[in-house]
Amino acid sequence: MGRAPCCDKAKVKRGPWSPEEDTTLKSYVQRYGTGGNWIALPHKAGLRRCGKSCRLRWLNYLRPDIRHGGFTEEEDNIILTLYSTIGSRWSVIASHMPGRTDNDVKNYWNTKLKKKLFAGKTSLSSTRATTTTTTNCHISTDPSMHFTTTTSSAFVTEANTIYYDPTDMNYQQNFVPEFPGPDPIQFPLPRLMEFGENGRGPVHSNLSSRVSSSQELLSVSPSLSLENMSTYASWSGNGGGEDDGFFYGIGF
DNA sequence: AAACCAAACAACCGCCCGCAC
DNA sequence: TGTGCGGGCGGTTGTTTGGTT
Known part of the structure; x- marks a missing residue:
């Protein structure tokens, strides 16, 4: 079935935004706001653009607090x-x-x-998706398993299982996993799809700039540092192994 | 100087979800 | 309760830019 497109593609302009369009959109939004309706906005602002395109342009480029490039x-x-x-x-x-x-x-x-x-990687494990193997330690986002401690949303159970709230930055700050052993950290890519039969499947090397992240199987080490992330672990599973949440196994 | 290639960035596509009716 | 609409999001593609040969 599918749903009707949000706008008539034949009547809206597409492609790169001109400085004039930027100015129009920016001044309109700054003066009147979005009105909670991006679809109607381009018409009100006098732009021949799809509402979604306007939204994207504003959010990704025209917003005053945007920073581009120069990632630290x-x-x-x-x-x-x-x-x-x-x-x-x-x-x-x-x-x-x-x-x-x-x-x-x-x-x-x-x-x-x-x-x-991947630069300097010595053992890139890039294989077809497989199911997650058993590990001693699990990190889960399953809300039913969620606990919060006074210092962090991550905790370790008696069975060496870590549960955490991925949205809790305390976790990021307080839980800095250091895993001495070489056991892999494994976490399936969400919604990882089956692939490889259409000629565009994963390859073991030569990651081109067009390799889809959803197609790629990543190897990272448990220490989460840039240098060490490249050593172990792999995306695995099909995104539905544990449940809809992610399932991360970290070996101690 | 021109051609080619890869990287970087901008923009679009289509799906999902929440909400209003 | 079902349906349609709009917003939000991730994935993908198109275009531009810079480097190399």
């Missing part, structure tokens, strides 16, 4: 840490970095950070 090492670490815990939820990751947009973070990851991560 601290931001690198934030991205890496969050990516390793919650996956490609760019909006969540971006929300932890003022002035950054999900699109920016996503692009930065796809073009730079990912390569940085």
Whole structure:
């Protein structure tokens, strides 16, 4: 079935935004706000653009507090840490970095950070998706398992199982996992899809800039540092192994 | 100087979800 | 309760830019 498109593609302008359009949109939003209706906004503002396009342009480029480029090492670490815990939820990751947009973070990851991560890799494990293997320690986002301690949302049970709230930055600050052993940290990519039969499946090397993150199987080490992330672990599972939440196994 | 290639960035596509009716 | 609409999001593609040959 599918749903009707949000706008008539034949009647709206597409492609790069002109400075005039930027000015129009920016001045309109700053003067009148979005009115909670992006679909109607371009018409009111006198723009021949799709409402979604206007929203994207404003959020990713025209907002006054936007920062572009120049990611700091601290931001690198934030991205890496969050990516390793919650996956490609760019909006969540971006929300932890003022002035950054999900699109920016996503692009930065796809073009730079990912390569940085893989640079110097010695044992990139890039295989077809497999189910998660048993480990001694689990990190779960399953809300039913959620606990909060006084210092962090992460905790360790008697069975060496860590549960945490991925949205809790205290976790990020207070729980700095250091795993002495070589056992892999494993976390399935959310909504990881089956692939490989269409000729566009994962390859073992030569990650091109167009390799989809959803197709890629990543190896990272438990220590979550940039240098060490590249050593162990892999995306695994099909996104539905444990439940809809993510399932992270960290070996002690 | 031109051609080619890869990286970086901007923008679009389509799906999902929440909400109003 | 069902349906449609709009917002939000992640994935993908198109375009531009810079470097190399």
